[in-house]
Amino acid sequence: MAPKITLYTSYACPWAHRSQIALRELKLAFQTEIIDLKVPRTAEYLAINPRGLVPALVYNDEVLTESAIVSQFLVDAHPSHLEKTSSEPGAAKTLGDAIVKEIEPLLKDAGPFFGGSERLTLAEVDILLPPSFLPALEKDAPNFWKWANALTKEESVTYIWDEKKVTEGTITRLGLNKQ
Secondary structure, X not given: OOOOEEEEEOOOOHXXXXXXXXXXXXXXXXXXXXXXXXXXXXXXXXXXXXXXOOOEEEEOOEEEEOHHHHHHHHHHHOOOHHHOOOOOOOOOOOHHHHHHHHHHHHHOOOOOOHHHOOOOOHHHHHOOOOOOHHXXXXXXXXXXXXXXXXXXXXXXXXOOOOHHHHHHHHHHHHOOOOO
């Protein structure tokens, strides 16, 4: 029997996005509840997650929070193509240095995803980087650049992204809409 799943998430939270990607890649049916992070959380949501953060996943009446825990639980409960994992990058002065040193060699067999996979793996679900990193890495980390570009074209990654809502929210949060 299919599990009953509700994901409490936000368009503006990249950490919550991990859970959305995992659910979509696993092709699990789930209900989405959007939490507005700009306003105080409702008593109903605080009963689900007392910290008021997203994501929260209700899976057959069990509540899970924290994006990495949610993603790992989903992969453990539903074995799939996401099971391929990579080691954590070592300490480095900058993110770019860490990518070139630690991640680039792991992607030499990306096909286009980790471990030669044709489909997203848990490594892709757990790694979200700003697009501004990609152009600078094309020369120094060509495997990473190719992999990251393939990742940004996956429907599981892009389906929840609402650029207009995120942009409007950021402008409001930063007070840039003042005349």
